Amino acid sequence: MATRSDQCTATRRDGGRCTARALPGRPYCFAHDPELQAERTEARRRGGRNRAKVVRLRRLVPPRLLPVFDQLEQALRDVLGGSLEPRRAMAAASVARALVDVLQAGELEERLRKLEEAAQGEDVGRRVS
Known part of the structure; x- marks a missing residue:
């Protein structure tokens, strides 16, 4: 060669x-x-x-939730290090989960609204034709 x-x-x-x-x-x-x-x-x-998986996961977190992610990450380190009671960490994780649920519901609602608007636009186009 x-x-x-x-x-x-x-x-x-x-x-x-x-x-x-x-x-x-x-x-x-x-x-x-x-x-x-x-x-x-x-x-x-x-x-x-x-x-690293954590870096990939951080890219999936909406920017406005990054501070929450950072706090939960720190809470995990603190629990493992013994400076935070697991009960307090669990309470923070529960609140964070509620935030995620609200965010997901809002995103789904927005997607549904856009789909309904698009479907209504198609119906109007068919009736005019």
Whole structure:
């Protein structure tokens, strides 16, 4: 197999040549350049942190509920650390659950209203035709 002039010159673990493009002005790609070991380590660390379930869950929380999420997260740490009584944490979690229920009901109501408006618009269009 012919090699490109911009191909990484490193050898893979299986003995074959790396097929990635080398960095500009360098003989190696990002994965093989020995001078970029610290950057690769940091990228893996950031990648692992951003893949965490908590980070993905935080993205699903509506922005106005993020402070509540943060408080519940802190309450969990405090209960586990012994500085918060589990009863108080349970009370906070119950109130937070009620907030979520109200938010979900409001969102469903809004979606239903939009669907009904769209259906009424279609009915009016059919009657006029």
